[in-house]
Amino acid sequence: MASELRTVLVVGTGLIGTSAALALRKRGVRVLLADREAAAVRLARELGAGEEWQPELLPAGDVDLAVIAVPPAHVAEELLELQKRGVARFYTDVASVKAEPIRQAERLGCDLTTYVASHPLAGREKSGPGAARADLFLGRPWALCPTGEALSEARAAVLELIELCGANPVEVGAEEHDRAVAVVSHAPHVAASAVAARLADATDVALGLAGQGVRDVTRIAGGDPGLWLGILEGNADPVAEVLEAVSRDLAEAATALRSLAGGDGTASGDLTQLLKRGVAGHGRIPGKHGGPAPAYxxxxxxxxxxxxxxxxxxxxxxxxxxxxxxxxxxxxxxxxxxxxxxxxxxxxxxxxxxxxxxxxxxxx
The missing domain is CATH 3.30.70.260 (ACT domain)
Structure with missing residues (x-):
């Protein structure tokens, strides 16, 4: 079937926006690039992600889909501005928070019939267009969160975007999405940062003994703090709930260890239960093709x-x-x-x- 997306505008040429642009270009889609940072557009263009958007040379509505790849706090404002100018037939965003941007769009009076919020569950600890990859989304889940007002044509346009990028669509409500990513993405990033922060004052001896385990646990802590602050602010309550639960587990583990150090061998039971729950939780992480993770x-x-x-x-x-x-x-x-x-x-x-x-x- 021929693609219905012939021209796509990507607003925001960071890691996700540029990766989406590269994936679309490989599928023959014309991609227009826009960003408040001229250097970011220039680098994305040099990487082959598309051409710089020149709105004065493009008739209104000639863009099939506008992909808003900006921080969560700015999604609604960007959507309103683009819709006022009649830039595209349909709109989506790729921010990692969904409920609050949708609420902001409603308050601003955005047209929700042509807008379907979405979020690709893919990323790297690096940021910026230089870290972008055309295969970043291959086989990865990509959430779409249409409101009750969204037109079926708008939903179809976003589904085609997801297909062209090689991802797997998962339709989910915005509130449920935010609770889910708090568990699988946002809280883990904070937890990794807390562990990595202990290394800032670690001795040279300790760092010299660092193995793959600590690298695995702290890898994502290398992300851009400014970018992550915006994500966490947009999903503050769900992330706080997860971190409070993790904090309770850690506090109980610390208490058990203090008891063990004091000679109370019975405290090992509580610690063992946490370790077993950890094994069970790890075992539920899906494999690379979905479903239960195979044993390698x-x-x-x-x-x-x-x-x-x-x-x-x-x-x-x-x-x-x-x-x-x-x-x-x-x-x-x-x-x-x-x-x-x-x-x-x-x-x-x-x-x-x-x-x-x-x-x-x-x-x-």
Whole structure:
């Protein structure tokens, strides 16, 4: 079926906006770029994300869909301005908070018949157009939150945007969306930041002992504080509820540990229950194709810090017909080598390990 989206305007050329633009360009859609920062538009354009929007050269309504990729607090104002100018047939936004921008749009008198709020559940710890990728949304959930006033044509336009970007649409109410992302995105970011903050005053000895575990837990804490402050302010109550629950668990764990340190062995039961609940919760995270996460086996390989080593490693995987589901690298501080962890199906682990050993690789 031919695309109904021939021309799309992306307002806001940060990570998400530019990634959407790159994905659309790969599908042959004409993309117009706008941002209050001229340098951001220039970089996005140089990356091949589209052309700079020149409204005076484009008839009103010639844009099929306007994608508003600005912080949550500015979505409604941007929507109102674009609608007043009759820029596009339909509108969406990609902010990570939905309920408050919709309420603001109602208060400002925006036309909600042509607007469907949405949110791609994809991102990186890096920000800006330079971090954008055309494949950022592939296979990822993309929420859409139409109000009761939204036209079916507006919803169809946003669904087509999601399809062109390679994501999976999930229709959900705005309030439910915000409660959900508080659990799976916003509160985890604050928790990761709290753990990472402990490292600011850590000794050199402690940092020298840092392994992959602390890197995994704190990876997302590297996000832009200004950007995240806007997200958290827009979803403050749901995030606070999750953090209060996490705080209770942590306080109970600390109390149990103090008791254990004092010789009360019975306190280990409370700590064990928290650890078991953590395992159960982790087990509910869907796999990369949705549904329950499959059980993979990790094959560890010592790899030198030299050009071409990963390519050689993957060549072995290709030769023995093993699909690598995930790969993680852990560097050895002070040494020109590290450990590559290859996540594979259980029945592929032994053949892969044997093949690597035969070819001279060190498999711990």
């Amino acid at each position: 086996v990790v094959v560890q390989v010592v790899i030198g810090d030299r050009p071409g080593q990963l390519a050689r490693l993957f060549q072995v995987c290709d030769e023995v017909g093993v699909n690598v589901e995930d790969v993680r690298l852990e560097h050895a501080p002070g040494l020109p080598l590290g450990i590559a962890e290859l996540w594979v199906q259980p029945d592929a682990a032994s053949p892969l390990a044997d093949a690597l050993l035969e070819r001279g690789w060190q498999v711990p």
